[in-house]
Amino acid sequence: MSELPSGWARTSLGEIATWGSGGTPSRSEPNFYGGSIPWIKSGELNARYVKSTEENITEAAVSGSSAKIFPAGSVAIAMYGATIGKTAILGVDAATNQACAVGAPIEGLTSSEFLYRLLQNEKDAFIEKGKGGAQPNISQAVIKAHEVSLPPLAEQTRIAQKLDELLAQVDTLKARIDGIPALLKRFRQSVLAAAVSGRLTEEWRHHLGIPNPTDGKLSDCIEAMIGGASPKTTDYSAAGMLALNKGDIKEYGRVEIKQNPKYVPFEFVEINSKKVILDRTVLVTLRDLSQKADFLGLIGRYRGEQPALITQGMYGLKVNPRVAIEDYLIAFSNSPQYRTQVKREKVGATQVHLRNGQFLDFAVPIFVIEEQTEIVRRVEQLFAFADQLEAKVASAKSRIDHLTQSILAKAFRGELVPQDPNDEPASVLLERIKAQRAAAPKAKRGRKASA
Template sequence: MFTYIDIASVDRDLKTVSQPQRLLGADAPSRARKLVESGDVIVSMTRPNLNAVALIDEQYNDCVASTGFDVLKPIEVEPRWIFAAVRSARFVDAMCEKVKGALYPAVKSADIREFEIPLPPLAEQTRIAQKLDELLTQVDTLKARIDAIPALLKRFRQSALAAAVSGRLTEEWRTQHVGWVDEESPATAPTSSSLPVGWSSKTAGDICGFITKGTTPSKEKMSTGHGEIPYIKVYNLTFTGALDFSIDPTFVDSSTHSTDLKRSIVKPGDVLMNIVGPPLGKVSIVPATYPEWNINQAIARFRAGDEISAAYLALCLRTEEVLSHAVSRAKATAGQFNLTLEICRELPLPVPPAEEQTEIVRRVEQLFAFADQLEAKVTSAKSRIDHLTQSILAKAFRGELVPQDPNDEPASVLLERIKAQRATAPKAKRARKDA
């Protein structure tokens, strides 16, 4: 058994060896030909723009690496200094300029070894490496925290929806506008298992008009980029309630729309939900951009009746409770859920009075706008953090990261010692080529 490090074993974000393979020698691939030791720096020669590089630590000493790596073995040089050099944007840019091959873009080992880097005194290299370790660890911590925020915002949005359709979001509003809540009378107050007074529990079939799904015409009856009737596909639906028809817009002619696709005509105000997933929960309200639209077979149309507004209906269809109900009854094939129209009609919906529906929608939109603002700030912060690593590396290679010490052995002396060691080192043997 041996540990094999191939290109896929390198985490390109963290620049570490992650999940190498354990193989039997008899099963070794032909590329498993390079022995690596602690302190070596491995650099992927394929697709250098992805910067798959890593510093070999004690854990992977004497492991076998793929011939797809160039293995750099520092002589009298701090390994972390070499590692920092091959992580720099200047190195990546230089390698990208030397790439050859369209299907399998790669650089040669010589291209990597010809890359010039500044050489400070060895003591200064160590000080810089320690400072880089400290700063880049902080950057990685920031990245991890930033990366966790989208999941928190997703949970926040679901919590807001859950509070909305349970009545918790407007509990205080009801005391001021309806006046039915009496804290001393638990019989009339809402509980976690019951709806507030004045609300009713309905199914989608009870309160919506005819619920139907779309149809997919033959390809020759569809056109992209222009046409008469816009044709909505699942990727035009979003998780925010808005319809995004800018993504690969597709159209059908009016004749096909009114004959072959007559059953799947939708109009402004209709609520659409994807019924094939995962993911389920893509819900959008048809805008008034066109007087009529059409939908494909993976989308169901809900037309709000008198008891429910389209905006409130769209909120209900995005809640975890409704989606869980749908998934529990859906047919699953190879990990894909398919909702029937019967399941759609049976979806349970809590229905408050019309005035409260309006207030719920207003509050949810306000909370979601707040989440959207946070998301935009997170995206901006992530971009700045991504640039921070390169800024720190650039500062290191300009000699600005740590103070210099005039007592350090000059780099010129170090360079002479390196040359002397290289001159006395045994030459690597090359296998004789077949005739």
């Protein structure tokens, strides 16, 4: 900042708080853990206040390691890796691991609430300072030397209060926006439930005099299933033909290729030529590595310019065109009625799966082809509406995320609340507190803790 607001001063974080860092007591000492002292890890700096922790340590751990106790009201900031710059106020006396630096605000100079907001505003600067190594890191020394603009004490209070007011409104907006994707997921499920039950096209069907759907099985709709190949780890290569696997079929008919796709050499493909599929081939996955079985039994369509090899757990489907259309079966495989059957019939422990016979035996309502086509048209139309809403939500979420940083930046440029010429200038405040601290008698050392 080239020009400071009236009454503000440039200083460093080391001048406005007393800093320390924590440590990790030895895991080989069982009497170090399970005590009454909260022990904070950098990954726990998620809320404004940290009042409870995943682990507690003992007095012996504090005495026998570099861990130390910081008083409630201190402000912790993460120094390492993906959490760098995350910050929180200690709601209780607590120790931290070595990935956290902790600043105790100097009394009369700043407050916990202001320091917390100040560190929030500086997060991007700390991330930038941490670049350069294999993992982004900053040190306690970097934090202490980091320069900031300090307002007068009274203005600090006004800024903190105004930020609380505005950011509470932002948090409310975030909560509402974050709840919309779940609503859209329920909307899509309701559409599919109505579609396969016949409710979605009921009036259309009666108007045209089309017969009601009949009870059928997937075996009525599918003429053939082509199983996948079983390449060993050594069969994969850096080039060759794309190999699809069971995890590539996602919701709503999507077949998504991983960021690091697998390939098999063409010699392997020649031996397994019947397992090769072309663009628009309909697939099903009958194995799922997750216990929730979210993708088990899903039907999707491969869309790729190049042929691909399907692997164990996947099947290419040949749909009987006289009984069903492919897009109807894809929609059906995502419906609540079908997912209930899958979760009831799945077998296996570490890797859940469906046997071919189970899959083909699943109940499916069979509409006439004309109505299946109309069902797919209506589902796609309603899903397109949901997709548009989802895109707008993502855009709004991005703007709200930027709004927090924008408000913080405005606050620390001196633009959020007015300056008061009657406030004691920050430069005078800094000198006065510095003189008071120099004249004060040194505190006696007692229990190992940070000042």
